[in-house]
Amino acid sequence: MATTLNDDTATSTSTMDSAPTICDALQYGPLRPPVQSQKNEFTAQDLSQLPLFMSSLDDVPEGTNDAIEALKALAYEGEPHEIAENFRQQGNESYRSKYWRDAIEFYTKALAIGCNVDEINGACYSNRAACNLELRNYRKTNLDCAEALRLNPRNIKALYRSARACLALDKISEAEDCVQRGLAIDKSNSSFKAIDEKISSRKSVLARLQQTSQERERLSKMKEAALKRALEARHVIQRITSARHLDLSEDATVQLQDPLDPQSDLCFPVVVLYPLHLQSDFIKSLSENETIGSQLEGILSPSNLPEWDKESEYAYPGVDVLVEKKKYDMHGRPSLSKIGPKTSLRKVLTEGKLELIDGILTVLVVPKPRLAEFVKSWKEDNPN
Template structure:
């Protein structure tokens, strides 16, 4: 009796005998290892990941998913959606519910559940508008769908649509007056409503104060006869908080403070005073800015040592004779006095003065006249 067993063979290279099936060639091994595992059903995240017509086995599985009556296919997708939802794969669940609805089955219970469940997924993803749209479709099918009302209330609350959220809760409690979820969201709505009322009151009070401050400031400038002019642009290099302001923002009679730009036209340099009281003088500030111990680096000849400078004002607005004006400000003249006399304009909320060395005053005035001929 002969027993079948492995065949003893010697290869052309003198290899030892091989037992069992012949080992695949190197070429066939490479072919198998290079196969895209994502094309195998076991490793696929979705059957739809494979291009249509490229894998017959996958096409068969896809077709199988749509075999049966419409309500059976829809119910199958619905169950897959529920499984994805329980695993917190919200986007996958949305896809399954969408496929279930696309089948077009005539069972309201299935369609209504898919809309309500898809709304739950969108709620988790904070797609509140889509949540409300799906809830609306679910309620068209079944106006007594408490879950749809509850989820719509959550979405409306997240969007601060308080009346709509309250309406959903009230309709839900009419259907199920003991529903604990609806009562819990009702408490949240009431709490949020109180917060929004306080925020609205705070905004109204803020607007009222802002308007009152604006009126007080306008009144203060008017009483002091301050000339004002607005141009198209505000100097971009100045801080945002460089504004004219009252010491007491609601009292027009309190002290006014102004931002001031100091120009050194002979050297094309400048300094900035964030806030200068109307009761002070320009020279009082220059005493610090141009002190012998604090001279600017660009003043190589030390021409701007205080008090050896003059302060001038160039009015951009033409006078009654149709000429630009250039005025000198005295060392003892307060800002309030200079403004009241109309020598200085408030342009775009900023006061601008010119500072030149006394020894070069004539030089500057002559130059200025040449640039501004009669």
């Protein structure tokens, strides 16, 4: 059997020249396709460098791809109006595909060319306004519409888009002006008629809101006046500080039971201080016809004393209640006054024994056996 030599390998001509047979398959196993020595593989990164697969020519760093640089240069070849028109058309394509931001970029490039064709520039401003309107950039919408109308006061699309933007911003008079100007150009324009109805509806809503706000403000002033008269009638002195010293809710302040009737009962928030133990309680609302004792009876019940009272010193009625008087003693110091357990809050106020600070009353509670100790300490803290 003849053989052919190829380099250092001798191979049977019958094996090399004839097609594989069924016997060969039985003898040598399943046939396999020849193995390629090289593979042509493209990664996603490789494909992204090809113009066909690019989302934008600007995605490629400058100077890294000669073909791309050539394509970029082509975009700026021609007369300024031709280049601007090309960018405008690309912007229109993006707009039709609802790629608003891409469209804005193309219109901006068109305007940056600085061509002297008002029709092209006006269309770019108006169309960029449409994109900003879709993106709810209402201020930018109005700015672009203003430029479009400067170039062409009869640009009906710019007027319509400006009307919509003004309506979204509740600039009712400006929106109405745009509609009137648009209908003066095309009195049968259905889009302007539709937006005019929306403007009228929103105008009514805003009018009702304004009326409600004015009524609320009027009522608030009436309440303030009634409260002022009530406090003056009871000879209550108030002192307002720059900031409330306690983190209390907004309704924790002196109020009338009937906010519009100065003769109705006053209710006060009361801070109860236990100075010997640096503790406190808060009574949100105490009527002027009630007594401090009626509240302390529940707060300091012998069966429900606070945890910090380890010695059970504050069991009611074994406590004294004091207030710092607004009047000063002969040495110019504020003085302490004891409140009887059956003394109503109204009597305390009208006797001029204390003042209302930020609409809140403050009382001091100490155990009876330790009253002298507290008074001595208080005087040391309030020297001549």
